[in-house]
Amino acid sequence: MADWTTYFEGSNPPEKYDENRTRIQEFVSRHSKDGRRLVLVTSGGTRVPLESRTVRFIDNFSVGTRGSVSAENFLAQGYAVIFLHRLNSLEPFTRHFSRVNFLDLLSLTTTAEGSADVQVDPQHTARLVGVLQRYQQVKETGTLLSVSFLSLSDYLYLLRAAAEAFSHIGPAAMLYLAAAVSDFYIPHNELPEHKIQSANGPLQITMQMTPKMLSPLVKEWAPQAFTVSFKLETDTSILIKKAKQALQKYSHQVVIANILETRKKTVTIVTRQEEQVLLMSDSELEAGMEIEEKIIADLVKRHEKFCQES
Numbered sequence: 011m012a013d014w015t016t017y018f019e020g021s022n023p024p025e026k027y028d029e030n031r032t033r034i035q036e037f038v039s040r041h042s043k044d045g046r047r048l049v050l051v052t053s054g055g056t057r058v059p060l061e062s063r064t065v066r067f068i069d070n071f072s073v074g075t076r077g078s079v080s081a082e083n084f085l086a087q088g089y090a091v092i093f094l095h096r097l098n099s100l101e102p103f104t105r106h107f108s109r110v111n112f113l114d115l116l117s118l119t120t121t122a123e124g125s126a127d128v129q130v131d132p133q134h135t136a137r138l139v140g141v142l143q144r145y146q147q148v149k150e151t152g153t154l155l156s157v158s159f160l161s162l163s164d165y166l167y168l169l170r171a172a173a174e175a176f177s178h179i180g181p182a183a184m185l186y187l188a189a190a191v192s193d194f195y196i197p198h199n200e201l202p203e204h205k206i207q208s209a210n211g212p213l214q215i216t217m218q219m220t221p222k223m224l225s226p227l228v229k230e231w232a233p234q235a236f237t238v239s240f241k242l243e244t245d246t247s248i249l250i251k252k253a254k255q256a257l258q259k260y261s262h263q264v265v266i267a268n269i270l271e272t273r274k275k276t277v278t279i280v281t282r283q284e285e286q287v288l289l290m291s292d293s294e295l296e297a298g299m300e301i302e303e304k305i306i307a308d309l310v311k312r313h314e315k316f317c318q319e320s
């Protein structure tokens with residue numbers, strides 16, 4: 011496995027990297043001066059290109075539900091949120107309407123004189139008002155900064171930039187790493203430039219292991235921050251063991267362990283001292299409650315304690 015410095019040496023920063031790094035630094039500096047706690051929420055899947063002028067790529071299942079719901083809950087708890095998300099994945103607030111054709115939210119009325127007026131369809135008003143009130147409050151306080159990425163390397167560059175910006179504010183910063191990060195990639199200098207031709211027969215590819223960025227993140231980029239990583243597995247029998255191994259290896263504060271199929275119903279919050287299972291009852295799910303509300307309420311308490319003890 012290449013180490014993380016070799017990884018960055020062998021890949022290019024994303025478009026508008028300097029501009030986004032400056033936006034992140036200014037956001038962190040402004041909110042830390044106001045005494046606000048900050049969190050970086052990463053969200054969505056990372057794309058791994060197979061060609062440098064990319065036609066084909068490898069991707070994963072993540073749509074950004076965990077990240078976008080969590081970001082809303084951190085905002086509700088008074089945090090300033092950097093939302094580092096996969097382009098076109100779910101985002102806070104707009105996610106509530108992601109499955110609705112926006113034209114269906116509106117109704118058209120025509121007056122006797124023939125002029126047209128557009129209004130919100132009454133059946134959607136209550137839902138829109140609730141979301142809009144929370145969204146406008148966030149806009150007024152300027153507590154949400156959205157930054158998007160597409161590929162694995164875009165994500166890793168921006169993750170490092172945000173973590174380094176956090177290094178100036180000590181324990182008041184939290185990193186909440188919910189993005190689904192690819193463990194495999196093809197180094198930039200090994201990518202074919204042009205579209206791979208099917209005339210050459212079946213495709214065989216060799217991918218390198220992506221260095222685990224949790225290691226430099228905890229040791230070098232943001233050593234004083236409160237870091238929460240996720241452990242995703244499909245095999246229940248190895249989940250908690252792997253979560254504990256991650257804590258031991260990287261020495262960060264929390265691993266949230268989840269299984270692909272049940273991730274919206276149950277997670278286990280694993281620390282060096284304990285394992286706390288969070289579970290949604292059927293009635294909570296039916297009432298539209300989301301597990302992230304419980305996850306964030308729990309983490310906010312742990313972060314508070316961490317800040318007091320640091």
Ligand code: PMT
Pocket residue numbers: 053054071072073074075076077187188189190191192193220221222223224225238239240241242243268270273
């Ligand atoms: O978006 P949704 O559809 O709602 O799905 C949410 C989710 C299942 C993606 C989310 O809950 C989740 O589990 N995210 C982490 C997925 C993942 O990358 O798991 P992992 O076991 O491969 O990696 C564990 C941790 O190591 C992650 O926090 C990741 O940030 C980190 N990592 C991974 C690879 C790498 N090269 N470097 C890393 O630091």
